[in-house]
Amino acid sequence: MTTPMEWYVVNTFSGYENTVKRALEERMKGKPVEDAFGEILVPSESVTEQRGKKTIKTTRKFFPGYIFVNMELTEEAWHMVKNTPKVTGFLGGNTPKPVAQREMQRMLGATSGEAKGVEAAPAPAVTYKVSDNVRVKSGAFANFTGEVEEVNQDKHKIWLSVSIFGRPTRVEVDFSEVEPAT
Secondary structure, rough: OOOOOOEEEEEOOOOHHHHHHHHHHHHOOOOOHHHHEEEEEOOEEEEEEOOOEEEEEEEEEEOOOOOEEEEOOOOHHHHHOOOOOEEEOOOOOOOOOOOOOOHHHHHHHHHHHHOOOOOOOOOOOOOOOOOOOEEEEOOOOOOOOOEEEEEEOOOOOEEEEEEEEEEEEEEEEEEHHEEOOO
């Protein structure tokens, strides 16, 4: 009986995510346990930054210190990942829990621009426009109220100006994280 492949979060030394990915791919090549592994993902995006007069293209990691591994969680596969240099362990310790399918689909959509085989997200019940006042109901900025500065309908994102320590601060939130302020 084989267990299905699921996504697991692996904790690595920060800054060594790509090194761990390459090392794990090399370690499993030609071994019987290779069939237990699918894709190994370092969630990142390409960013263009302005530094002085130069425009520099860099890669920014979404979750520094973590990689996502699609695998069957067998004893051999677990040991192969755990004993890879620069790996500190699985998220969840000795009994890792797989990432929920829905969360992984959202993650794959965020990193690849469009998830493969994932239905388009339903249109939000409320549409927002510049200068609307909204309250953040979840996430890092929960219970903050701010004014909408920019709306991206395609990505379902809003940029708000909220007051943090008395200073206006621009934050990015998902449509699902906000509601109209009353």
